[in-house]
Every structure is written in structure tokens, then in C-alpha cells.
Amino acid sequence: MPVHKIAIIVGSLREGSINRKIARSICALKDDNLDCSIVEIGDLPLFNQDLEQNPPEQWVRFKEKIAAVDGILFCTPEYNRGMPGVLKNAIDVGSRPYGRSVWDRKPAAIVSASPGTIGGALANHQVRQSCVFLNMPVMQQPEAYLGHVNDESFDENGKLKEGPLLGLVEKLAHAFAEWVTTIHEARAHLERTARG
Amino acid sequence: MPVHKIAIIVGSLREGSINRKIARSICALKDDNLDCSIVEIGDLPLFNQDLEQNPPEQWVRFKEKIAAVDGILFCTPEYNRGMPGVLKNAIDVGSRPYGRSVWDRKPAAIVSASPGTIGGALANHQVRQSCVFLNMPVMQQPEAYLGHVNDESFDENGKLKEGPLLGLVEKLAHAFAEWVTTIHEARAHLERTARG
Amino acid sequence: MPVHKIAIIVGSLREGSINRKIARSICALKDDNLDCSIVEIGDLPLFNQDLEQNPPEQWVRFKEKIAAVDGILFCTPEYNRGMPGVLKNAIDVGSRPYGRSVWDRKPAAIVSASPGTIGGALANHQVRQSCVFLNMPVMQQPEAYLGHVNDESFDENGKLKEGPLLGLVEKLAHAFAEWVTTIHEARAHLERTARG
Amino acid sequence: MPVHKIAIIVGSLREGSINRKIARSICALKDDNLDCSIVEIGDLPLFNQDLEQNPPEQWVRFKEKIAAVDGILFCTPEYNRGMPGVLKNAIDVGSRPYGRSVWDRKPAAIVSASPGTIGGALANHQVRQSCVFLNMPVMQQPEAYLGHVNDESFDENGKLKEGPLLGLVEKLAHAFAEWVTTIHEARAHLERTARG
Numbered sequence: 001m002p003v004h005k006i007a008i009i010v011g012s013l014r015e016g017s018i019n020r021k022i023a024r025s026i027c028a029l030k031d032d033n034l035d036c037s038i039v040e041i042g043d044l045p046l047f048n049q050d051l052e053q054n055p056p057e058q059w060v061r062f063k064e065k066i067a068a069v070d071g072i073l074f075c076t077p078e079y080n081r082g083m084p085g086v087l088k089n090a091i092d093v094g095s096r097p098y099g100r101s102v103w104d105r106k107p108a109a110i111v112s113a114s115p116g117t118i119g120g121a122l123a124n125h126q127v128r129q130s131c132v133f134l135n136m137p138v139m140q141q142p143e144a145y146l147g148h149v150n151d152e153s154f155d156e157n158g159k160l161k162e163g164p165l166l167g168l169v170e171k172l173a174h175a176f177a178e179w180v181t182t183i184h185e186a187r188a189h190l191e192r193t194a195r196g
Numbered sequence: 197m198p199v200h201k202i203a204i205i206v207g208s209l210r211e212g213s214i215n216r217k218i219a220r221s222i223c224a225l226k227d228d229n230l231d232c233s234i235v236e237i238g239d240l241p242l243f244n245q246d247l248e249q250n251p252p253e254q255w256v257r258f259k260e261k262i263a264a265v266d267g268i269l270f271c272t273p274e275y276n277r278g279m280p281g282v283l284k285n286a287i288d289v290g291s292r293p294y295g296r297s298v299w300d301r302k303p304a305a306i307v308s309a310s311p312g313t314i315g316g317a318l319a320n321h322q323v324r325q326s327c328v329f330l331n332m333p334v335m336q337q338p339e340a341y342l343g344h345v346n347d348e349s350f351d352e353n354g355k356l357k358e359g360p361l362l363g364l365v366e367k368l369a370h371a372f373a374e375w376v377t378t379i380h381e382a383r384a385h386l387e388r389t390a391r392g
Numbered sequence: 393m394p395v396h397k398i399a400i401i402v403g404s405l406r407e408g409s410i411n412r413k414i415a416r417s418i419c420a421l422k423d424d425n426l427d428c429s430i431v432e433i434g435d436l437p438l439f440n441q442d443l444e445q446n447p448p449e450q451w452v453r454f455k456e457k458i459a460a461v462d463g464i465l466f467c468t469p470e471y472n473r474g475m476p477g478v479l480k481n482a483i484d485v486g487s488r489p490y491g492r493s494v495w496d497r498k499p500a501a502i503v504s505a506s507p508g509t510i511g512g513a514l515a516n517h518q519v520r521q522s523c524v525f526l527n528m529p530v531m532q533q534p535e536a537y538l539g540h541v542n543d544e545s546f547d548e549n550g551k552l553k554e555g556p557l558l559g560l561v562e563k564l565a566h567a568f569a570e571w572v573t574t575i576h577e578a579r580a581h582l583e584r585t586a587r588g
Numbered sequence: 589m590p591v592h593k594i595a596i597i598v599g600s601l602r603e604g605s606i607n608r609k610i611a612r613s614i615c616a617l618k619d620d621n622l623d624c625s626i627v628e629i630g631d632l633p634l635f636n637q638d639l640e641q642n643p644p645e646q647w648v649r650f651k652e653k654i655a656a657v658d659g660i661l662f663c664t665p666e667y668n669r670g671m672p673g674v675l676k677n678a679i680d681v682g683s684r685p686y687g688r689s690v691w692d693r694k695p696a697a698i699v700s701a702s703p704g705t706i707g708g709a710l711a712n713h714q715v716r717q718s719c720v721f722l723n724m725p726v727m728q729q730p731e732a733y734l735g736h737v738n739d740e741s742f743d744e745n746g747k748l749k750e751g752p753l754l755g756l757v758e759k760l761a762h763a764f765a766e767w768v769t770t771i772h773e774a775r776a777h778l779e780r781t782a783r784g
Contacts, residue, residue, distance in 0.1 A: 082279070082326050121510045189774070332532065382577050382578035406638050473717045
């Protein structure tokens with residue numbers, strides 16, 4: 001399998017965010033065909049269509065970074081039974097202007113983590129709902145609603161400790177590498193077929 | 197019925213937003229027991245829990261305005277099959293710190309409008325989903341998924357023209373006035389009963 | 393507070409269902425102003441609009457039972473990240489024909505329970521989504537996404553053992569009694585006011 | 589492209605259902621690599637886990653039919669802001685027993701149609717939500733929320749009349765054929781690669 005460049009978007013701006021730590025743990029995995037890095041969203045001005053003619057430079061830079069990758073991994077908490085506004089704002093910024101979305105056709109996967117029991121399931125599915133409109137083929141399995149995650153889940157370097165949670169994240173990363181390959185290989189194959 | 201002070205939150209920052217125009221049309225209605233005004237959300241810094249100890253003054257002012265009203269009316273477009281990030285950010289800002297949410301117990305209603313056919317139905321229900329956690333009793337009927345709304349729907353003052361759409365909005369405003377009264381009267385009654 | 397007659401609808405037909413056991417535990421609570429009983433849904437023929445002219449007797453009996461109560465409590469598992477078909481079928485049957493729904497204006501609360509971690513959160517919110525159209529005022533708090541529930545959670549009589557789960561269910565039942573009172577009292581008050 | 593065998597599942601049992609008519613119109617399309625037929629769900633007993641040891645023959649036959657196809661197309665109305673119970677029951681029946689789901693890995697597409705304005709958008713996304721758990725890769729675009737569909741939309745043979753609605757359905761069928769090919773070709777390619 002080829003190595004895929006992946007942007008990880010973290011739905012929380014808090015420095016000590018557990019979702020940020022999970023994102024860093026995924027970046028540190030060695031055995032998958034993924035080259036992951038976190039793309040920051042905390043400096044993006046709130047989306048306002050009136051600014052599209054003369055967009056803020058933060059929007060432009062963000063869209064360039066997303067345009068350059070082969071796939072997207074969202075790591076998000078749940079705020080008020082939904083996706084955080086900060087994450088949805090990044091999605092909205094990247095999706096515009098109409099017809100020039102940088103999300104289009106990028107394969108995606110979604111991880112949600114929370115200290116509580118439901119593991120961000122409702123936020124997770126709101127991200128999926130947006131991916132329909134954005135035309136992002138989303139990996140269905142394994143799902144990752146990571147409940148009961150807290151500071152104790154990480155070692156002193158902020159990486160996931162050995163255990164079932166790390167196992168699940170490794171499995172997910174491996175499946176995602178395969179999913180990104182599936183989508184890109186299939187498109188290449190279809191294009192070759194179409195050219196005859 | 198007493199007059200209720202209502203904050204209208206508009207989910208779009210665009211100056212010419214159709215949801216903003218609908219919000220203004222509701223503010224201009226004369227025959228309901230509602231005193232409505234738009235509370236702006238475009239200047240709210242993105243929510244970041246690390247800022248809670250020393251919150252931005254825009255957060256503080258916004259929360260004071262929400263705390264002062266008797267009910268909330270959301271008027272929102274749908275972005276990417278969900279609530280706009282800008283609206284969710286306002287919800288997130290108002291909900292924190294934990295235990296000091298300004299949304300708690302405020303009766304709410306939700307209007308979604310779009311130029312397309314589905315009338316923001318998916319955004320509308322995402323707002324409802326947050327209202328569960330926020331403990332906001334939401335008016336169920338009439339629902340307002342306003343499709344096919346565009347600049348032609350408004351007169352030269354930016355208010356809804358006479359017609360079925362204005363009729364629906366008037367009916368909704370009237371039902372909301374009754375809903376806010378229902379909730380507040382019922383609580384007063386229960387407190388009197390509890391005091392014996 | 394007056395005593396309210398409540399129909400509990402269980403989303404699983406399995407005899408040993410944990411949601412059925414939770415429903416029975418709620419029926420057995422002594423200290424609330426609720427008179428609860430389970431209304432069965434397992435014999436309802438699948439909804440088919442063509443049968444409305446000459447409805448199956450099971451539909452008729454079910455609708456009579458629902459029409460006779462003061463409020464509805466749903467206890468449901470999550471199947472395939474949604475509400476079980478058996479529960480949605482009962483909702484569909486009760487909602488028809490158009491204009492003669494037996495759910496209209498009934499206050500409701502929703503409990504979801506599962507052996508897994510997310511506690512039926514996605515099923516729980518699908519029931520809420522239907523309640524909007526059905527015009528059922530739903531209690532928002534406390535939410536009840538009961539995860540990690542299994543046969544060990546119940547005693548030899550199939551009732552919840554003493555512990556935090558029973559405590560949460562008691563708190564929910566108490567809050568629901570207050571919610572049903574709130575809605576019914578408020579309507580009575582508004583009608584007296586309207587009559588002058 | 590190879591010809592793919594597709595099961596269409598119709599979410600309404602009404603003989604004159606507009607979703608059934610759309611399903612028939614898709615079956616009658618000539619220019620796509622799809623061999624579609626409707627698989628009926630109206631005779632399926634309500635799912636009950638206690639019956640799994642000795643399943644009703646209707647369940648067995650339904651599961652055999654689904655197991656034999658290359659992809660699934662759902663055509664569904666929206667009932668009470670959600671998927672019809674009859675459709676969810678079919679999904680639940682096909683998904684069990686755990687580990688022997690017949691839906692697993694089948695590519696899927698979702699059409700929702702209604703006489704009203706929102707075109708079944710909320711039902712459409714509930715089907716998508718189940719497809720995550722069922723591990724069915726769902727086509728994201730084009731979405732098909734078909735509003736304002738009624739008996740006038742069809743000719744005397746019950747097929748879609750020439751017009752934009754037929755155009756959209758043809759486009760969707762063509763995209764679905766490509767999606768099914770994408771998924772199956774990519775899996776074949778990955779297996780060849782794995783075998784070396």
C-alpha cells in the first residue's frame with residue numbers, strides 16, 4: 001500500500017484535550033501506511049459568506065493544507081450533544097465558496113472521545129451527516145466512540161498507554177489506511193477503464 | 197398573557213441573510229406578547245475551555261444578554277447538512293462553565309429557512325438535540341422548515357411580504373408566546389404549591 | 393401533585409429484555425405520583441396506510457390504551473444505531489390517520505439502556521425527533537442513556553438492585569411526574585385565563 | 589462495467605406508494621449497469637431476539653434474497669420525522685444474529701421521497717446512521733431528497749414522467765452503478781495485492 005498523507009482535525013482547542021492527545025497518538029503510530037499531522041483550526045475567523053470575495057488569510061492557508069492531503073481524520077469531543085462549533089466552523093470554511101470545497105472526494109474517518117459514557121456518539125454522527133453533503137466517503141467500521149477517556153489514559157508524553165484503547169486506535173488507523181487505499185485505487189482503476 | 201422578552205439568535209453572519217430578515221420580521225410583529233430582539237454572535241471568539249478562567253469580554257456580554265431574557269428563538273440556515281459552526285459556537289459559549297449555562301430552563305423555538313427545498317430540517321433538529329442537554333423546553337409545533345425562501349420573499353424594507361410564509365411565521369410567534377407563558381406559569385404554580 | 397396514568401412502551405420484544413426490566417422497576421416505584429403500566433406493542437401488524445379504512449383490531453386496542461393515559465415513557469434499546477423497528481412501528485400506528493394521532497399533546501420521557509457503552513444515545517434522540525412531529529412535549533433533563541446495563545443489574549425479581557442506576561431511575565421518575573404536572577397544570581391555567 | 593444485482597427496499601407498504609413507484613421507475617431504467625428488483629418486507633414478523641433460535645421462514649427467505657445481491661437501494665418515505673418502522677424492522681431482521689448480518693459490506697444508496705417539502709431528509713439520514721453500524725459503504729452524492737412528489741409525477745404505467753425528477757433519478761442510478769463498481773473492484777484489487 002502507498003503511504004497516504006492525512007490531515008487530523010481536532011474538535012477541541014484546549015491544550016490538554018484528550019482528543020488532541022489521541023490525535024498525537026495516531027500521528028506517532030509507526031506501522032501504518034499513514035503520514036498524519038494535525039491541521040489547526042483555532043485561528044479560523046467565523047464563517048461569513050460576505051467575506052468570500054476577500055477571504056481572511058487564515059481561511060486560505062487552511063484550505064491549502066486540506067487540499068494537499070489524501071484523507072481526513074476527525075478527532076472530536078461532544079459539546080452539548082453535538083459537534084463543537086469550532087469544528088463545524090472549520091468544516092464550513094473549507095466547504096466554501098460553493099463548488100470549490102476542499103473536502104470534496106477526500107476519504108474520511110471519525111473518532112470521538114469523551115470522559116463520560118457515551119463517547120461522543122452524537123457528535124460523531126453529526127460529522128458523518130456533514131460528510132454526506134461534502135461528498136467525503138466515510139469509513140463505516142470500526143466505529144470509534146471512545147468513552148471513559150481521561151488523563152489517566154495517557155502516559156507522561158501524552159500518548160495512549162498500552163491497553164485496549166490503544167489497540168482499538170491502532171485497528172482503526174490500519175482500517176483507515178486500507179479505506180483510503182480502496183477509494184484512491186478504485187478511482188484510478190475506473191479512470192483507466194474509462195480511457196480504455 | 198404577560199409580555200416575554202425574547203432573544204433571537206441568527207445562525208448566519210451574512211448581512212443579507214434570509215434568516216436575519218425572518219428574524220427582523222418577527223421582531224416587527226405587533227400582535228404577540230413577545231418583545232424580540234436579535235442578540236449578535238459574530239464577534240464571539242471560538243470556544244476554548246482554557247479561556248474560561250479569564251473569559252473574553254464578548255463571551256461575558258453575550259452571556260449577560262442571554263441571562264436577561266425569558267426565552268430564545270433560533271433562526272438558522274443549514275450549512276453542510278447541519279447547524280452552522282457560528283451558531284453552535286454561540287451555544288457552546290453560553291453553555292459554559294459547567295453548571296453556569298445561561299441557556300438552562302429557557303423555553304425555546306426553532307425556525308430554519310433556506311432557498312432550497314428541505315428548509316434546513318437537519319440543522320433545525322441539531323439545535324433541538326443540543327436543547328436536550330441544555331435543559332431548554334422546546335416548542336414542538338408548529339415546526340418551521342421554511343423552504344424556497346429567497347430575496348423575493350421580502351419587501352423593500354427587508355420584511356416578509358404578505359402571504360403564506362408570513363402567515364406561518366405569525367402562527368409560530370403566537371404559539372411561542374403561549375409556550376413561554378405555559379412554561380413560566382407552570383413553574384410559578386409548582387413553586388406556590390411546593391411552598392404550600 | 394395529582395397521580396398521573398402513564399403508559400410505558402418497551403422497545404424490545406425479548407422476554408428477558410433489560411429495557412423491559414427497567415420498565416417493570418419503574419412500575420414498582422412507590423414514592424412518585426405516577427401510575428405506570430406497560431402497553432404491549434409486539435402484536436401490532438406493520439403499519440400500512442391501505443389498512444386505515446378497516447384497521448386491524450390490535451391497532452384499535454393499542455390506540456385506545458394510549459388515548460387513555462396522561463403521559464408516555466419510552467424505554468428502548470438501540471438497534472443498528474437507531475430506534476428498533478418494533479418501537480417505530482408502534483409510533484407510526486398510533487400517529488395515524490392524519491389528524492387523529494393518539495400521541496398528540498401527551499408529555500413524554502425517554503430512557504434508553506444497553507449493555508454497551510453508549511447507552512442507546514442515538515436511539516434515544518430518534519424517539520425525540522419523532523416527538524417533535526407528534527407534538528409531544530418531552531422532558532429534557534435528566535437524560536437517561538443507561539450504559540453497561542446487564543442481567544447483573546437486576547435482582548432475582550427482575551427489579552433494579554440498589555445502587556446508582558436505581559437512583560438515577562428514581563430521580564428520572566420523580567422529574568417526569570413533575571414534568572407531566574407542569575404541562576397539564578399549565579394548560580388548565582391557560583384555559584381558565586382564556587375563558588376569563 | 590459489470591452488471592450489478594441490486595435489491596431495492598421500499599419503506600412503504602401502501603400499494604400506491606410514491607416511493608414504490610420510484611423504485612419501479614428505477615427497475616425500468618435501461619441504460620445503467622444495474623439489475624434491480626424490489627425485495628418485499630411487508631410480511632416480515634416484528635424482530636424479536638427470542639425467535640432467533642428458530643426463525644420465522646419469512647426472515648430466512650428475506651435474508652437469502654439480500655445475501656444474494658451486490659448492493660442495496662433504499663427508497664423510503666418519512667414517517668413522523670424518521671424512517672418508517674416497517675423499514676427499520678427489515679433492517680433489524682437482516683442484521684441478526686450478531687455476526688451474521690446480511691447487510692455487511694454491501695454498497696448502498698438512499699432515496700427519500702415525499703409529497704411535502706423536506707423530501708424525507710430526516711428519514712434518509714436515519715437510514716445512513718444504521719448503515720454505519722451495518723458496515724455498508726453508502727454513496728454520498730448525489731443526495732436524493734425528493735420533495736413535492738405526488739401521483740401527478742407518474743404516467744399511467746406508474747413510471748416517472750419525463751422531467752427533472754426522472755433526470756435526477758437517472759443520474760443517481762448511474763452514480764450508484766459506478767459506486768458499486770468502485771467498491772467491488774477496489775476489494776478485488778486489494779485481495780490480489782494481498783495475495784502478492
